[in-house]
Amino acid sequence: MQNENIRLPERMFRQGVIVRAENGGVEEIPQTLSLSFSSEEPVERYFGYEVLGHTPGEVDAGFMESGRAPLLVDHRASIDNQIGIIESVSFTGGKGRADARFGKSERAQEVAKRVADGEIVNVSVGYRPNAIELVKEGKGDLPTYRVTNWTPFEISLVSVPADPSVGIGRNRADGGGEITLEVTRKVNAMPANSEIRSDDPNTEEARKKAVDQARAEEVARVREIEAIGAQFNCRDKASAAIKNGDSIDLFRGAVLMALGERGQEQISAAADIGLTPSERKQFSFVRALNALANPNDKRAQDAAGFERECGAAAAKARGKEQRGILVPADVMRSDMHGQTRGLTVGVSAEGGALVGTNLLASSFIELLRARAVVLKMGARMLNDLQGNIAIPRLTGGATAYWVGEDGAVTASQQAVDQVVLSPHTLGALTSYSRLLLQQSSLDVESLVRDDLAKVVGLEITRASLHGSGASNQPKGVAALTGVNSTTFAAAAPTWAEVVAMETAVASDEADVGALGYIINPAMRGGFKTTEKAAGTARFIWEDGGTVNGYQAGVTTQVLVSNAFFGNWEDLLIAAWSGVDLTVDPYTNAQSGNVRVVALQEVDIAGRHPQSFCHSYFAG
Structure with a gap:
């Protein structure tokens, strides 16, 4: 390309997916979400293919990690359309993941219910690119650029993700501005953890090696997670981590949290x-x-x-x-x-x-x-209790029945008793x-x-x-x-x-x-x-x-x-x-x-x- 600068929208969007919704216990409405909102998958823009960098130093996640980043509806930045907050984010394995919590407003709970019903499954992240690098010249194809610094600032639940072909969501209401980024050229030097494009005729051997390496790493990841899960009685968490593609370090952190909760x-x-x-x-x-x-x-x-x-x-x-x-x-x-404590001198008036x-x-x-x-x-272990304790317990659930066209469903109800603890x-x-x-x-x-x-x-x-x-x-x-x-x-x-x-x-x-x-x-x-x-x-x-x-x-x-x-x-x-x-x-x-x-x-x-x-x- 001849130009050394690229004009980009001030705000850009990428699609993601809801990974898991945790039941909040109120009419089966989830209160927390686990989201996968970004990846290093090349996306076609008007200027070429865009790859979002996810290695350390490439993501300015300060605001997203502050506990103040919003969970929105359709990227509409208004109080009425904020339905929750982003509690934590992580960028590992070439993906951006987040844990979000729904708010208590009527709108937030309505959207949460639609998530639970499977009506809403798409996620989109709003971000601002700060630095971009040319990593592959276009030869009969579009060039590839890597965003080497970008700032995510919100995550939205959407019905249709923003159109990636134009680089900006056409469903945005605020229009937004533009920014001009100077291109750093690094031709034929894709970062080691970036995907090697399958349409490059010179990378067949490299692609095969990459596939073999990825397969070996995946087998090692699964074995390590399974071993940790068995050792610390967290087999159910291990299964979920394997399914979600969590890294070994991320799973170790989850196990430590589980042990802390126990x-x-x-x-x-x-x-x-x-x-x-x-x-x-x-x-x-x-x-x-x-x-x-x-x-x-x-x-x-x-x-x-x-x-x-x-x-x-x-x-x-x-x-x-x-x-x-x-x-x-x-x-x-x-x-x-902790396992150890500091040294302290205990002093008594006369002793x-x-x-x-x-x-x-x-x-x-x-x-x-x-x-x-x-x-x-x-x-x-429940410590320092006061008086006798009674914990409600569900002992029986409702019953499902098959009914004819004009038949009535037989009434059934849950059965509840209490677990009583006395000293x-x-x-x-x-x-x-x-x-x-x-x-x-x-x-x-x-x-x-x-x-x-x-x-x-x-x-x-x-x-x-x-x-x-x-x-x-x-x-x-x-x-x-x-x-x-x-x-x-x-x-x-x-x-x-x-x-x-x-x-x-x-x-x-x-x-x-x-x-x-x-x-x-x-x-x-x-x-x-x-x-x-x-x-x-x-x-x-x-x-x-x-x-x-x-x-x-x-x-x-x-x-x-x-x-x-x-x-x-x-x-x-x-x-x-x-x-x-x-x-x-x-x-x-x-x-x-x-x-x-x-x-x-x-x-x-x-x-x-x-x-x-x-x-x-x-x-």
Whole structure:
């Protein structure tokens, strides 16, 4: 071309597609959308083929990432036609993707309903090109230009995407202006990640290599995503990621978010006592226990003044009487998003010399999750509850009937009941030497927290699986009414019996979510030596610690010759307070040991019993 400048419309459009609409729970109207709104597919313009660059530095996504970018109807930039906002965007794999949220206006909800009904499926992005580069001269064909810098500023839901052949949407009402861009020439130098055009006669070998490479990369992507999904009980998310073409890094991020949601403590803000981050770090389990073990030691009492004050404030916030020192919710969850904490010196008015630098290696709740297998498998923990809790549950749906031409549909309705959670007091006991509790060592603080979490975690796991519902115990999975149950022909189950557990859950259409097996160490040993079929050298216990493709948890709290399979997200573990620490310094006084009791109000429930299968050998 002779001209070094190209005149372009100030605003240009590209078409996209709705990838997924998430149900908002209100008359089946979705409240969020996942959109694919741009790609590096060449589009014919009046000046040639246009390729939108998607590599780092080519997209000015500042406004789209601000949380203020609008979701519009037909590119009409008015308040009435804004039906939502763009919550996040990403540019990977040569595509632009976005998550959008519908607004609450009548117009927004009307459009959302039409999306749910499949009437609206097209998406168009409005953008401004900022820099353009000639990457291929035209020889009997149009030249190809790459937009090396562009700014997306809105995404629209449209009935017919803007006409790409003229470079500007003819359905726009505002007319727009024009811009002139200087062309940078880079002939025959298409970026490595750009598509090689199939109509170029000199690229047959390059196209074949590109196809082979793309195929190999796709196989590797699928395998990696499947492996990550199996390892972290996110197989359903893995299937969706493979279908949507998500990159491995994008899927890893989704898994991290899912794991964070599983571990998210639902703690009432009213139950916090308002500790600052530095004050949370200052709270010491060891100082609290040392003060309780030595009630007549003034130095020990003074050193634990801060812990006593926090416990009293926590008890007042919860409206309950503490037996010893109640650990506040602030401290219990203060480090949920990290494994280590900074160094902090706790100073007391008269006992400061006794208080060393404390490293709180992890929050108690995170330690508890590491120790309780059911929590590690995905069970949901509800913390710091107030009063009895009733969660509505759908137990039956409407029924569909075939009717004749003049027949009437038989009336049916949904059935609903409640999952009721009420506090059961859990007391876990362990012992420490008096000398140990007088230490201010960083390692001692970590040891005490970890040991208490282990004691509580083991009993929570046992009760979650085998709790009888009698003698003040909550009901565990095995005792739930309606839970699936199968029997083993012998103490060591066969491959067919292991698969039958999954089949029992799948038959109730409950095989979704954080699926996995929980067994004891003896059964794991049997799985490692039991072949799926004779002579195959393929064993029930699979590489990566999985069974039947699902994550497997192992704990001594499962009874011998018993096993569990299910969606562990449907197991609820409720806690009504922080851990109440009390000590008995007298029973083992001769040996110099102090018995420590950790008390907590806990209950366990299954949201849907059919989400689980309990199997056992009855012989």
